[in-house]
Amino acid sequence: MKRHGSSWPEPLDAALRVALAKGCTFTQAAAVLKDLFGVELSRSAVGGRAFRLGILADRAATREKALQSLVTARAARQPAKYPPRPKPKVKPMPAPQQFTCDAITGLRQADVVPRLLPLLDLAPDQCRWPYGDGPFVFCGCRVWEASPYCAEHTGLARSSGTRGEQMATRGLERVA
Numbered sequence: 657m658k659r660h661g662s663s664w665p666e667p668l669d670a671a672l673r674v675a676l677a678k679g680c681t682f683t684q685a686a687a688v689l690k691d692l693f694g695v696e697l698s699r700s701a702v703g704g705r706a707f708r709l710g711i712l713a714d715r716a717a718t719r720e721k722a723l724q725s726l727v728t729a730r731a732a733r734q735p736a737k738y739p740p741r742p743k744p745k746v747k748p749m750p751a752p753q754q755f756t757c758d759a760i761t762g763l764r765q766a767d768v769v770p771r772l773l774p775l776l777d778l779a780p781d782q783c784r785w786p787y788g789d790g791p792f793v794f795c796g797c798r799v800w801e802a803s804p805y806c807a808e809h810t811g812l813a814r815s816s817g818t819r820g821e822q823m824a825t826r827g828l829e830r831v832a
């Protein structure tokens with residue numbers, strides 16, 4: 657494909673100079689050239705030619721026109737049919753907690769007094785954190801948001817763990 661580059665005829669360049677001198681944007685200058693000479697030029701083609709000719713668009717005038725057309729477009733816009741939907745409120749995650757460790761197992765514990773409910777007594781909004789070696793009983797406190805656990809046990813489940821636990825996890829990843 658032949659580039660317009662240096663092959664622009666002199667009258668086109670002259671018209672472009674005049675259009676830009678009168679404060680046209682590149683898009684408007686392209687429209688003027690199409691009108692005068694019947695040539696289809698993109699905004700960037702006109703901008704490139706202007707750059708090669710050393711013509712700088714009047715930035716202040718161009719910006720003024722762009723802002724004006726923005727104001728016109730905003731004024732012409734239909735008002736929204738419905739008010740904007742309120743954003744759902746998301747409760748922040750519970751603050752990171754300091755966990756105590758079980759003296760015998762060394763496992764972290766949440767600072768919560770479990771109700772130790774059997775599975776069949778658990779309501780959908782009660783924490784499902786298990787206790788015991790089986791048959792298991794469950795925490796039974798009220799769940800946090802959409803979590804299956806209460807806030808304390810959610811924090812325990814999502815925390816990155818103690819240093820020892822992290823090292824054990826990394827070790828297991830290497831073995832696997």
Ligand SMILES: [Zn+2]
Pocket residue numbers: 768783784785795796797805806807808809
């Ligand atoms: Zn719980």
